[in-house]
Amino acid sequence: MCLSSIFYALFYDLRNNRFLTALLVTALFIGAIPATAAESSALNQQDLPIYQLNNLPEPQQYQHDNSVPTPSAVHTAAPTQQLLKLEQHILPTVLQQMKKGEWQAAKQALTPLINHIPPSLHGLFLAGQIAEQQQAWQSAVSYYRKMLAIDSSLHRPRLELANALAKSGDIKAAEYQFNLALSQKLPQAVENNVFSRLQHLKDQTTYLNFHFSLVPSSNINQGSSRQSFILDGKEYFLTESSKAKRGLGVQWGINAEKRFGQQYQWFVSGALLHSDFPNKSNDQTVSRLMLGRSFGTQQGHSLDVALGGHHVLYQHKGLYHGGVLRLDYSWRIQPDWRLALSWESQQLHYRPQFDYMRGWQHWATAKLIHLSQGRTSYYWGVQQGFNRAAEKSYAYRTLSWQSGIRHHFDFQQLTLGGHLSYTTTRYLAADPFFRTQRQDKRWNVSADILKRDWSWRGFSPRLSFHYSDNRSNIPIHTNQNKQVRLTFSKEF
Template sequence: MKSIPFILLVLPSALLAETLSIPKPIFFEDKTDHLKPVEFVKNSSNSTADTPIFMSIEQANLDQTITTLLVTKQWQALKIALDSYVKQTNFDPILYRYAKGAMLRAEQDYDGAIALYQQILQAQPQLAYPRFDLGVMLFENKQYREAKQQLNQAKKALDPQMQPLVERYLQAMAERQNWQPDAELQYTQTDNVNNASSEREVEIGGLRFLKNEDSLPQKAHGFRYGLGASREINLSGNHFVAFEGRFSGVHYWDNQDYSEKSLYGSFGYRKHSALQSWGILPFFEQNWLASPRYSKNFGANAEFRRQLNRQWTFSTNFNHTQKRYADENIAQRYNGYINGVSASLSYTANPNWVMFGGVELSKDRTKDKAETSTRKGINIGTLVRYGDVVSRVSLRYVKRHFLADNFYFPKKRLDDEYSVNASLWHNQIQWQGFVPKLNYRYRKIDSNIAAFYSRSSSEWFMTVEKNW
């Protein structure tokens, strides 16, 4: 047991406090000078820089060896040492659980690490530093209620130099469970606000018709806006209740018939851990076009996200939406539902470069079979940071098949949809947290019924966004 007081003094900040990027207290630096480096076999054909081999485990002081490997974070070697240590007749179970728990935490096996530290405290509840370490791991595993309890209990017995560190964790948990507001404002202009085809003539049944000006693409200038807030509250363990509300829209001062507003709200359940999260959130949305209420949507989102390793992340989403239109004539054709599913992968090549891509499938079922369709799509993109300059670019392609023949033409509609989105901003160009971003958006639809449905639009616009 002689190594226990020292190891419990060194490791809480050196290993576990790194989550918040907190500098080591001064007395930790002094203590590490007393550690003797472990002796490894040199020039062995089986040794590597990452996996040292012991000269003679039987002759070594395993307590001291384990302490050294913990402080230096040599996890591969530590695993070998622990396998030998547990076979010793008089091995210390507290040291073994503490060291193995730290190793499992480094391997992101939080359930295993937390269980070992709980066993330590069941045996010796007076140990403050393992309790602090347990609180930190519970924090990282999103178990905020339990983390708060352990940290508050450990705080009373910790060295005064550790008190600010505990407070930072407690403050971080409180902030993460508070309301998270966001706001955006952007100037926008478009050359096709009504999503119309630019072809002036339409041929139906051998007859040629000329479109009026209202049926051709119209320009508009205005601004988009949005104000929202979300919140997640930890109930117990990894279980959360989630809220979200948002009011957004676009106002065109020179074409107000196409101004839109939307009010969205959701309430549901999420389960979070260090590497994984999933949730089910029912929602409701009310939409306005110009002034009258235009439509309302309601349904539910089911989401799943998993960090596969330190570079790869997988996510998927399923959405069911019921659509209801206020106008009876529109409702008779377009009322229905949408089922959609998407999956994506992101790859973090380095801290300044992220790549992502995904696939999507959706089925839009309406009362009018000619407007019922299936979408299949793919998207790719990247986010790159050059110092304080950040750019984001994404590309998307969708193939849309319609179920029945079009009302005007004796064939099923088939669309190819293309889109490009790009953003550029500088992290140091901001005011009170409001960050301006330069954006570009391009949309194009190639339809086999070109006179009605082929169209394109592009726009440059500025946004100002803030996340509190």
């Protein structure tokens, strides 16, 4: 989850508010990054505009087969002769115990197959099925993940993994695994079943996520990288508060959604995100509450419409609030290709001392997502933003190009992701102090790493690295920031 804000305090008196360069909350408010669910967040993580209190994650099984599977249900790589003999000795007994419902005895009998190096795929699969029968969902998840770490092309274990994740309450990760399964060219009947499960998850799910992040940063106050500037032939020096400062920040957030009504077409969603930095240099609290309705046109198409409001505190004082309108359209072009379109309008009702920044801002986003071979996801996006502040010197247009990739490695069950974006921003009138029309160009690069089998009391970690470089024709707005995020998250 990612929140970044730009608050510029120039060298002149802050009480002279009319000449503040900008007091723009720029929240990339992505909500949860669950670590099993962190897998699912990569494609949503950079969805939002550079200067936006953005959208929250949208909430979303394969009919569980209660029959006892045979080892042939899993396609396996050729095991060693020693492992084959062990399987021939143990599996018949285990299958008989499972048919009788003797789950604990069957589980113990599988121990030699699971502990064998390499482990038996048949043994892992049956252990996962036993764990599901005992409703030990996290254990089932662990067994299926171990199978996919050996061979990520396996269909049935991935579907069972998605099912177990959904049962455990990790809805986002379950949806992500079902989508990965769809990229593997499933038989038509199975594919239709997966579509049905995805719709079921979206329609009937209550979603709650909590995440906590440690954020060491090279520029906690988004200060300028310049020491001075020239104006009318004179050199002016920036105050210390206007320069970049290093520090350690803390962020935490909650995201939730509840479906209700006939056919679960209605939903209420909310989010709260708080960031805390040394000396209150960039402390913020961002909240949002939305009421919406889903319209399912036909299989592969969906439309969500939501109305609500948002509120932003800066340094523990109200900064702005207002209404929000959001539309989300999704079209699954192919099982492994999806197009996502969105429109969001936000009212920015600033407190009276910043009334010249009041107005509306609008964001249009298009994103194409491709999932390949059950292990790699790509996305390409473009975003156009319009801010209509009361004074044109604070209004702007922005255009952002985005791309990202995420790959699941078999080695150590690692998942690596990367994101790149380039944004241009042009203000509509000259800055009142510098008497020139501001233009910015901004690069954002990020990479993250996730170990899929790590979890502590349901909290899963994700490590990410971020770098941003903003270049402006008004020198004091030029800045860079290097940031590391260690995030722990859990779904309830």
